[in-house]
Amino acid sequence: MEFREVVRKRRMVRRYQPDRRVPDEVLDTVLRHATRAPSAGFSQGWDFVVLTKPEERQAFWDATTDPDAAPDSWLAGLQTAPALILCCSHKDAYLDRYAEPDKGWTDRDEARWPVPYWDIDTGMAALLMLLTAVDEGLGGLFFGVPPESQAAVHETFAIPPARTVIGVVALGYPAPDRKSPSLKRGRRGAEQVVHHGRFGQHDRL
Amino acid sequence: MEFREVVRKRRMVRRYQPDRRVPDEVLDTVLRHATRAPSAGFSQGWDFVVLTKPEERQAFWDATTDPDAAPDSWLAGLQTAPALILCCSHKDAYLDRYAEPDKGWTDRDEARWPVPYWDIDTGMAALLMLLTAVDEGLGGLFFGVPPESQAAVHETFAIPPARTVIGVVALGYPAPDRKSPSLKRGRRGAEQVVHHGRFGQHDRL
Numbered sequence: 419m420e421f422r423e424v425v426r427k428r429r430m431v432r433r434y435q436p437d438r439r440v441p442d443e444v445l446d447t448v449l450r451h452a453t454r455a456p457s458a459g460f461s462q463g464w465d466f467v468v469l470t471k472p473e474e475r476q477a478f479w480d481a482t483t484d485p486d487a488a489p490d491s492w493l494a495g496l497q498t499a500p501a502l503i504l505c506c507s508h509k510d511a512y513l514d515r516y517a518e519p520d521k522g523w524t525d526r527d528e529a530r531w532p533v534p535y536w537d538i539d540t541g542m543a544a545l546l547m548l549l550t551a552v553d554e555g556l557g558g559l560f561f562g563v564p565p566e567s568q569a570a571v572h573e574t575f576a577i578p579p580a581r582t583v584i585g586v587v588a589l590g591y592p593a594p595d596r597k598s599p600s601l602k603r604g605r606r607g608a609e610q611v612v613h614h615g616r617f618g619q620h621d622r623l
Numbered sequence: 624m625e626f627r628e629v630v631r632k633r634r635m636v637r638r639y640q641p642d643r644r645v646p647d648e649v650l651d652t653v654l655r656h657a658t659r660a661p662s663a664g665f666s667q668g669w670d671f672v673v674l675t676k677p678e679e680r681q682a683f684w685d686a687t688t689d690p691d692a693a694p695d696s697w698l699a700g701l702q703t704a705p706a707l708i709l710c711c712s713h714k715d716a717y718l719d720r721y722a723e724p725d726k727g728w729t730d731r732d733e734a735r736w737p738v739p740y741w742d743i744d745t746g747m748a749a750l751l752m753l754l755t756a757v758d759e760g761l762g763g764l765f766f767g768v769p770p771e772s773q774a775a776v777h778e779t780f781a782i783p784p785a786r787t788v789i790g791v792v793a794l795g796y797p798a799p800d801r802k803s804p805s806l807k808r809g810r811r812g813a814e815q816v817v818h819h820g821r822f823g824q825h826d827r828l
């Protein structure tokens with residue numbers, strides 16, 4: 419598909435066809451593209467845990483949701499996804515990389531970093547997965563794992579403590595769903611978010 | 624261009640043809656695509672300050688580099704970029720959004736967030752700019768603004784204090800340059816970063 423069309427078509431898919439699994443070759447392309455995300459110092463401090471078997475996915479939902487509460491419609495839709503990819507960032511990979519001789523921040527001081535590029539770069543990898551899903555005729559959704567569920571997810575999937583699950587990419591073939599109520603907010607157009615030369619200057623001079 | 628080709632061709636461009644400006648229509652496409660990044664709760668807490676005039680770009684370099692030190696080859700290359708886009712994240716937009724009735728986190732407590740999605744989403748917007756540059760026959764580079772330069776950049780471009788400049792997208796037509804020494808590290812392939820069912824399980828069972 420043309421790049422522009424992929425960008426235009428991408429949206430968060432909130433319900434999937436439950437009986438259509440994601441073909442292995444599609445998953446492989448999605449994950450290979452994720453490894454082409456940029457990263458500070460080429461640190462590549464990311465790992466992806468792929469859950470495709472029903473029992474694996476159930477273990478994820480068990481670790482992150484209340485078994486005594488009926489799922490709301492958002493969660494019920496999301497639970498139809500045939501594949502979940504846990505996106506893990508690894509801060510230490512960045513601190514180690516920038517302590518190498520060509521970078522030289524041997525103190526490994528986190529205060530040198532304006533923002534957590536380990537999380538941002540892993541997020542870029544997640545976006546490449548979402549875009550690739552569209553290119554392959556599927557859909558995806560990126561959602562977070564709340565702080566109070568991180569420990570259970572780490573334990574369930576043997577994720578080392580130094581990793582942070584920055585979010586999960588759900589993948590599958592889209593089923594009809596309702597639009598997200600968030601869309602009522604409207605998109606902030608370029609005339610609002612683009613500033614020319616200085617903040618607040620919205621016209622090109 | 625085909626999406627797959629854009630993904631395959633994207634690399635960080637470290638030197639630009641200094642006498643070829645970025646056409647306005649290309650910049651508009653780059654920025655419009657940025658506004659199509661996903662965001663938690665459709666918060667869209669991002670702003671982009673575009674610097675294309677020589678004096679604007681010089682003001683950025685003055686704010687972020689030592690005027691008494693000769694630029695190293697990395698900086699000298701980067702300073703040839705005819706366009707710089709400062710990518711600003713806005714945490715408050717997220718805290719406000721999730722305090723709305725349909726989300727209901729009225730305490731605006733940051734501890735509810737496992738990672739700073741304001742920075743991650745703005746990073747996704749930056750990646751869409753880099754990919755769009757490739758689609759348009761240009762190249763780009765994403766680089767950070769160190770903590771000690773944030774105040775000067777904010778002041779120079781009238782950026783409100785509540786924004787964080789998560790990084791800058793440089794854009795232009797590529798000129799020949801040396802490969803980044805970081806590439807010697809090699810790409811972490813899918814066989815290393817992909818785990819099936821649990822962390823450390825690299826074979827698909």
